[in-house]
Amino acid sequence: MLEVQNLCLSLNGKPIINDLSLHVNRGEIHGVLGKNGTGKTTLAYLVMGVNNYKPSAGKVIFEGQEISGFSVSERAKKGISLAWQEPARIEGLSVRDYLMLSGNARGIKQVEDYLSVVGLEPASYLDRDIDNTLSGGERKRIELASIMAMQPKLAILDEPDSGIDIVSLPFILNCIVEMNKRGSSVLLITHSENVVETAHRVSVLCAGRILRTGEPGEMSLWFKENCQPCAHVNEPEKEGDKR
Amino acid sequence: MINYSIEKEYQGMVEAYQKAGGDRDALLGKGTARLVIHENRVLGKDAVEGIKIETMETKSGVNVYLLIEEGAKIPHPVHLCFGILPQEGLQEIILKVDARDSSEVNVIAHCIFPNAVKVIHKMEADIEIGNNARFDYKETHYHGESGGIEVIPKAKVRVGRGGLWQSTFALSQGLVGKLDYDFEVFCQEKGVAELVVKAFGKGHDDIRIWEKIHLDGAGARGLAKSRLVLSDKARAEVRGETYGNAPDARGHVDCIELVNGTEAVARAIPIVSVTDGRAKVTHEAAIGSIDKKQVETLMARGLDESEAVDVIVKGILR
Numbered sequence: 001m002l003e004v005q006n007l008c009l010s011l012n013g014k015p016i017i018n019d020l021s022l023h024v025n026r027g028e029i030h031g032v033l034g035k036n037g038t039g040k041t042t043l044a045y046l047v048m049g050v051n052n053y054k055p056s057a058g059k060v061i062f063e064g065q066e067i068s069g070f071s072v073s074e075r076a077k078k079g080i081s082l083a084w085q086e087p088a089r090i091e092g093l094s095v096r097d098y099l100m101l102s103g104n105a106r107g108i109k110q111v112e113d114y115l116s117v118v119g120l121e122p123a124s125y126l127d128r129d130i131d132n133t134l135s136g137g138e139r140k141r142i143e144l145a146s147i148m149a150m151q152p153k154l155a156i157l158d159e160p161d162s163g164i165d166i167v168s169l170p171f172i173l174n175c176i177v178e179m180n181k182r183g184s185s186v187l188l189i190t191h192s193e194n195v196v197e198t199a200h201r202v203s204v205l206c207a208g209r210i211l212r213t214g215e216p217g218e219m220s221l222w223f224k225e226n227c228q229p230c231a232h233v234n235e236p237e238k239e240g241d242k243r
Numbered sequence: 244m245i246n247y248s249i250e251k252e253y254q255g256m257v258e259a260y261q262k263a264g265g266d267r268d269a270l271l272g273k274g275t276a277r278l279v280i281h282e283n284r285v286l287g288k289d290a291v292e293g294i295k296i297e298t299m300e301t302k303s304g305v306n307v308y309l310l311i312e313e314g315a316k317i318p319h320p321v322h323l324c325f326g327i328l329p330q331e332g333l334q335e336i337i338l339k340v341d342a343r344d345s346s347e348v349n350v351i352a353h354c355i356f357p358n359a360v361k362v363i364h365k366m367e368a369d370i371e372i373g374n375n376a377r378f379d380y381k382e383t384h385y386h387g388e389s390g391g392i393e394v395i396p397k398a399k400v401r402v403g404r405g406g407l408w409q410s411t412f413a414l415s416q417g418l419v420g421k422l423d424y425d426f427e428v429f430c431q432e433k434g435v436a437e438l439v440v441k442a443f444g445k446g447h448d449d450i451r452i453w454e455k456i457h458l459d460g461a462g463a464r465g466l467a468k469s470r471l472v473l474s475d476k477a478r479a480e481v482r483g484e485t486y487g488n489a490p491d492a493r494g495h496v497d498c499i500e501l502v503n504g505t506e507a508v509a510r511a512i513p514i515v516s517v518t519d520g521r522a523k524v525t526h527e528a529a530i531g532s533i534d535k536k537q538v539e540t541l542m543a544r545g546l547d548e549s550e551a552v553d554v555i556v557k558g559i560l561r
Binding site for chain 2: 084
């Protein structure tokens with residue numbers, strides 16, 4: 001479904017994404033596991049086309065079509081959407097309207113269902129605005145509910161567990177699985193071994209490159225043994241020399 | 244005997260109001276207090292129990308006295324409708340409000356100038372909010388597309404002990420023209436003032452907002468909030484002033500001005516002042532282009548860029 005081929009991006013002369021290749025199958029939850037500063041969010045932005053990031057080389061191919069030159073809207077209309085790590089706050093836009101925005105949710109009952117999946121009581125949230133009155137965790141869960149409401153072919157979830165308290169975490173994990181059951185493939189970006197367990201396959205990201213891809217348990221273990229103790233700085237050339 | 248001329252004018256005001264998106268029944272229904280003024284003529288006046296409305300027509304407008312009796316809780320909103328339907332005209336409203344102790348009322352003012360080419364609308368208000376009284380005032384303007392209008396609303400509001408004044412001034416339909424808004428509120432002990440202004444400046448609109456809150460009594464609270472969106476060659480200057488002059492007074496100035504395009508100009512001048520060490524007054528102002536992340540968030544849900552900007556603008560002016 002999604003094919004990222006030899007993608008490169010440098011910011012201020014520093015390579016952030018370095019010849020990255022990744023393949024996400026249709027119907028799959030594909031985890032990308034990496035420490036802070038390894039290029040996870042940049043990868044999400046490049047696939048969604050946000051933040052004016054333009055790759056210096058490589059391709060993003062979605063359902064057989066190269067979309068590297070597509071706008072954010074065009075990518076969304078093709079069926080890609082992004083749940084941001086730190087979602088934007090928009091004054092005067094209600095949760096109800098935000099979830100109905102894509103036009104894919106079939107009525108208010110379905111919107112209420114999406115809120116329930118992320119553990120939010122619909123009656124208490126539908127009329128609230130997605131502004132600063134929501135806590136970070138609430139806003140984050142509403143972001144995930146809005147992705148469910150959009151029903152994208154590919155959902156990019158950037159650190160869906162960050163800012164989420166331990167009691168609410170099961171709702172987030174359930175939401176990821178539920179999203180997938182309802183037909184969305186998922187690119188799950190995280191630094192958490194617990195979260196990545198919901199994936200079917202996992203790629204380990206370091207210094208803007210995918211180091212290896214495999215079954216979640218195996219990749220988590222490899223990440224724990226190799227990446228967690230590694231005091232690496234994000235220097236792709238040196239990392240590349242090691243391999 | 245029916246005065247057909249007045250009835251025709253009344254119908255004209257109602258139709259203009261409805262065309263602008265207003266609720267026709269608010270001006271025609273029974274059981275609610277209302278006052279309809281076209282130019283310097285009082286076309287309709289209805290009071291309900293607990294309210295007195297007195298008017299005096301002048302050469303250039305109308306003097307209005309609105310009394311809310313002590314302890315009166317008015318169940319339905321009071322509708323005020325002021326306007327000028329011809330292309331040219333002057334309307335000066337001198338408004339005196341006396342909301343007595345422990346009264347509660349919700350006033351909705353509709354100001355309608357759909358055809359203005361050379362129109363001046365002035366309001367000079369003197370408002371007394373009694374102890375423990377609550378007064379909610381919403382003023383919404385409906386302007387045409389020529390921008391040939393000058394709107395000058397000025398008010399001095401005194402809020403008694405434990406009283407509440409909440410006002411919202413909204414001007415987002417049609418061209419603003421020239422707006423010179425100046426509201427000043429003085430709050431006694433535990434009095435609360437909330438001033439909100441929302442405006443959408445387009446074309447060559449020239450907007451000046453001045454909100455002043457004096458927290459003179461212990462435990463008084465104040466919020467001066469403004470939300471402006473500017474496009475084309477519109478200009479705006481917002482002055483939000485809050486003075487904490489008493490123990491435990493708390494005030495906040497909150498200004499957002501979104502500039503859409505390269506030619507509009509926005510300025511914000513917050514003034515926060517404390518003359519009692521136990522008071523606290525804060526301010527925040529954000530001025531500039533529409534947040535790119537907000538736009539991209541909505542685009543990632545399938546909206547085009549212009550649709551996304553529209554959602555953000557509508558939200559901020561809601």
